[in-house]
Amino acid sequence: MPRPSRRGFTLIELLVVIAIIAVLIALLLPAVQSAREAARRAQCSNNLKQIGIAFHNYLDVHNGFPATAVTLARNAASPNTQMQGGWCVQILPFIEQPAVSGAYNFNVGWYVLANQTAVRTVVPTYICPSSPRSMNPINYVPRYSGTAATPDPTIYAAAGDYFTARSFVDPWYPTNQQVEHIGVLDQTTFTPLSAVSDGLSNTLLAYECAGKPDYYERRRFVHGFPTPSSPNVIDRQWFHGPWASYMNMRITSSTGGQYEYDGPCVINCHNGWNGAYSFHPGGIDVLSCDGSVRFLKESTAKSVIRSYVSRAGGEIMDASQW
Amino acid sequence: MVSRYGIRAGLVAAALASAGCGEPGPPKVALHPASGKVIVDGQPTAGVLVRLRPAADPDALDALVPFGKTGEDGGYTLGTYEAGDGAPTGRYKVTLFWPDRPPGPSLAEDLLGGAYAQGRSTPLEATIAEGDNVIPTFEATKAAPRPKKKSAARKGRPDDPDGLE
Structure with a gap:
């Protein structure tokens, strides 16, 4: 009795189908990942947009952009410990965080116990979603005694991921020969719009240095926090990166990481001190x-970045340079 | 045979997928290996930053500036795009800067007193030619320690909240 012929798939055919499906998935997965990153970047730039609107609402009320930090009358013995709250704290009422703003006491520093309710609050507007760091508040904030600081567990x-640029410094000359191209915000007083003589659209207000306090160099995770052996104080104490702190840095170039001086790399080199860093490609x-x-x-020329950072440098900026 | 075509189609698809990725960066110039040595007061000195600035325009911000940093033996290797990848040919003014601390909240003092720190005023020069380059040894003198000012000056300007350390 002849068997009914049942033609099925051979092993080779099955393998080929599986291989084709594998190739298709391999094509699709990077696209999905980059779509997710694009969405995170859209949210990240929206955060900056919100910060920009908040700065302008602040300007309407106070007739000037905020100082990078509120400071009280300085105690001559401890000139550097009177810093009470950075620009992120001052614009809180304008990013719909009046409750956090109300909980903050400008008469004491952001690092003292009295301000823990506000300072421990995670403010999503200050965080770039591409940043791999956990959202949880981070300890080892320095406790000051005069100018001496000890990390307090x-x-x-x-944390916050957005900084204002105090200046552009490059090349990095010794102290007595230093040339700084001053950025928009003043460290102690309001900045009226008239001070931005290079033009508002040609001057940097805020930028990303994401992922602190974990330390990255060119997409490579180098070390976490705290790293007590690090020569850099920001790897031992959590004071440069909490949104309530002064979120203000010089922008400069590097030959590599945060321990190196001027070199070919400005953007996305490292997220340590003076870095400009994001997790966007x-x-x-x-x-x-x-x-x-x-x-x-990343390929923007140094001269363009310098013109962009400086608020009154008088440089000519050409749109084709971007 | 269908399966043979299937395999080929798969290979073509994989080849297409791997091609076309990566954005070309700015064009890079040819680099040539270069190294040298820095001696401060007769001693090999670690941590001196060496920069080669174009002799024609030492202040050009966007120029390629070959860089190096001396090791324990005073020797350095120049890099331009990445550490140690070499230097383009040309005549250079050489600046030396020996910072007393890594970059951070406070600005560094130059242990050489700033005498060799600027391209316009440095007395040192070098020329990079094709092939392997050994730059003649640079001899520098250490600056007399500057008189210590008040603690506020050491921490930066008195109105400098960012001078926190």
Whole structure:
């Protein structure tokens, strides 16, 4: 009795189908990942946009952009410990965080126990979603005694990823020969718009240095926090990166990481002191003084970055340079 | 045979997938290996930053500036795009800067007193040619320690909240 012929798939055919499916998945997965990163970047630039609107609402009320930090009358014996709250604290009422703002006491520093309720609050507007760091507040905030500081494991602060540029410094000359191209915010007083003589759309207001306090160099995780053996104080104490702190840095170049001086790399080199760093491929999000947000490519020339950072340098900026 | 075509199609798809990735960076110039040595007061000195600035325009911000950092034996190797990858040919003014601390909240003092720190005023020069380069040894003198000012000055300007350390 002849068997009914049942033609099925051969092993080779099955393997080929599986291989084709594997190739298709391999094509699709990077696309999905980059779509997710694109969504995170959209949210990140939206955060900067919100910060820009908040700065302008602050400007309407106070007739000037905020100082990078509120400072009280200085005690001559401890000139550096009177810093009470950075610009992120001052614009809180304008990013719909009046409760956090109300909980903050400007008469004492952000690092003291009395301000823990506010400082431990995670403010999503200050965090770039591409940053791999956990959202939880981080401890080892320094406790000051005069100018001496010891990291305190019982004091926590939530992180922020956005900084203002105090200046652009490059090349890095010795102290007595230093040339700084001053950024928009003043460290102690309001900045009126008239001080930004290079033009609001040609001057940097805020930029990303994401992922602190974990330390990265060119997409590579180097070490976590705290790292007591590090020569850099920000790897031992959590005071440069909590959103309530002064979130203000010089921008400079590097030959590599945060321990190196001027070199070919400015953007996305490292996220240590003086870094400009994001987890977006190819560059960082930046906020101009006019409230617009744009993408600053890694390949942007130093002279363009310097013109962009300086608020009254008188440089000519050409749109084709971006 | 269908399966043979299937395999080929798969290979073509994989080849297409791997091609076309990566954005070309700015064009890079040819580099040539270069190294040298820095001696301060007769001693090999670690941590001196060596920068080669173009002799024609030492202050050009966007110029390629070959860089190096001396090791324990006073020797350094120049890099331009990455550490140690070499230097483009040309004539250079050489600046030396020996910072007393890594970059951070406070600005560094130059242990050489700033005498060799600027391209316009440095007395040192070097030329990079094709092939392997050994730059003649640079001899520098250490600056007399500057008189210590008040503690506020050491920490930066008195109105400098960022001078926190």
